[in-house]
Amino acid sequence: MSVRSGDLTEKWYEYVYRDRGESVRRFVEEYPDERSLSVSCERFGHDYQFVRPLLADPDDALRAGKAALGRFLADDDREMQDVYLRVTDLPGESEVALADLRASHLNSLHAVEGVVAEVGDLRPKVVRAGFRCAKCEDVTRHVAQPGREFRSHEKCPRCNSVGYLSFAPDASEYVDAQEVRLRDPAGSDTVPVLLEHDLTGSVSDGDEMRIVGIPRANRADGTTVADLWVESVSMECLTDSNR
Numbered sequence: 001m002s003v004r005s006g007d008l009t010e011k012w013y014e015y016v017y018r019d020r021g022e023s024v025r026r027f028v029e030e031y032p033d034e035r036s037l038s039v040s041c042e043r044f045g046h047d048y049q050f051v052r053p054l055l056a057d058p059d060d061a062l063r064a065g066k067a068a069l070g071r072f073l074a075d076d077d078r079e080m081q082d083v084y085l086r087v088t089d090l091p092g093e094s095e096v097a098l099a100d101l102r103a104s105h106l107n108s109l110h111a112v113e114g115v116v117a118e119v120g121d122l123r124p125k126v127v128r129a130g131f132r133c134a135k136c137e138d139v140t141r142h143v144a145q146p147g148r149e150f151r152s153h154e155k156c157p158r159c160n161s162v163g164y165l166s167f168a169p170d171a172s173e174y175v176d177a178q179e180v181r182l183r184d185p186a187g188s189d190t191v192p193v194l195l196e197h198d199l200t201g202s203v204s205d206g207d208e209m210r211i212v213g214i215p216r217a218n219r220a221d222g223t224t225v226a227d228l229w230v231e232s233v234s235m236e237c238l239t240d241s242n243r
């Protein structure tokens with residue numbers, strides 16, 4: 001059964017934003033300097049028409065959640081698709097062991113636990129890409145860039161020319177990104193996890209982590225077999241809370 005994304009947007013507003021309107025309004029005002037908002041799954045109660053699509057199709061559900069933030073915008077010249085909704089406290093059914101991640105888990109929302117085995121460097125990641133048109137010279141479109149795959153555009157929305165747009169690095173927005181490898185606490189399997197923005201720079205080797213994230217497949221050209229990695233949605237350091 002599918003739930004229309006308009007309904008999901010309405011539910012986000014109702015469950016998550018409405019009764020804390022003042023703090024959400026402040027968040028929207030601070031955006032894009034502020035781009036991370038914590039959302040506990042407990043807010044959704046037992047509405048399976050919300051929780052089920054969130055777990056099964058988080059891309060769609062999170063898009064609806066970001067769209068619902070638009071209600072707090074004074075003018076809607078800018079979409080908020082490049083904010084991070086840090087969803088925590090998933091229901092138990094979403095938990096999976098790192099070593100058990102399989103194709104069936106791809107692109108759905110899960111909680112995993114692991115020990116940090118390797119911490120990568122901080123690198124800038126495009127979150128909002130500008131494109132310059134070689135014909136009309138305008139930088140016209142800023143496209144939100146979730147995940148790892150770069151989204152480009154062919155058609156200039158200003159002059160309608162096709163094939164003249166090129167990525168404009170200087171007209172784009174960036175956040176920090178960092179890849180860490182998490183090891184299954186019960187074995188030797190490791191999985192790369194991509195941390196972005198406020199989640200970066202705070203973990204060290206040996207930390208025990210709990211990650212809410214979306215397992216993804218990274219396919220290299222010319223092969224059908226992909227590498228698995230996890231796009232993080234929220235993160236909790238279990239080592240700290242145990243101290």
Ligand SMILES: [Zn+2]
Nearest residue numbers: 133136156159
């Ligand atoms: Zn143009």
